Amino acid sequence: EPEVTQTPSHQVTQMGQEVILRCVPISNHLYFYWYRQILGQKVEFLVSFYNNEISEKSEIFDDQFSVERPDGSNFTLKIRSTKLEDSAMYFCASSEGRGISGETQYFGPGTRLLVL
């Protein structure tokens, strides 16, 4: 069964550094998402992406964040200048469509980001 994959599984970085988190969505899916979960807190929506553009973003997704689909398979989340509070588990998800009731979002295993 196809799965969403994410790399790396863990990343440690210094405050102020740029990080790129990578995701490979399920191949026939058209809608892509990033969520994050700060330790002990809820899974929070960051951004959704379709047709090479952001379709919705949360207030968390400020100018320090960007997303890109650089080729036909990868979907990346870049944090330009990391802050301590960016430390979290970042989940990528994808779905086949957006409008069908009950549309399922399939999640990757997550990347645990630690900012020192």
Add this chain to the structure above:
Amino acid sequence: AQRVTQPEKLLSVFKGAPVELKCNYSYSGSPELFWYVQYSRQRLQLLLRHISRESIKGFTADLNKGETSFHLKKPFAQEEDSAMYYCALRSFSGGYNKLIFGAGTRLAVHP
């Protein structure tokens, strides 16, 4: 405001006991609700969705619009049910959708 509330952080039961994981939501439109499960060291995976009215691994959940609830139930818990359970609401705004998650409930089933 769109919100999902799971009031219990931890639910601890013995094997064979009934389980009910509570979920309440707040949403102005017609809600679509899901339960996701995360077993130890695994990814979030869909357990069930209200629109399918299905039973997966013995779990069921009924949407109660009057009480704005979507509680997850299983009559006889098994040890392999031990996991983190997240209730999620699909917010369908502007033609695109995102999931709004509750804080999660850890279910621990003891032998």
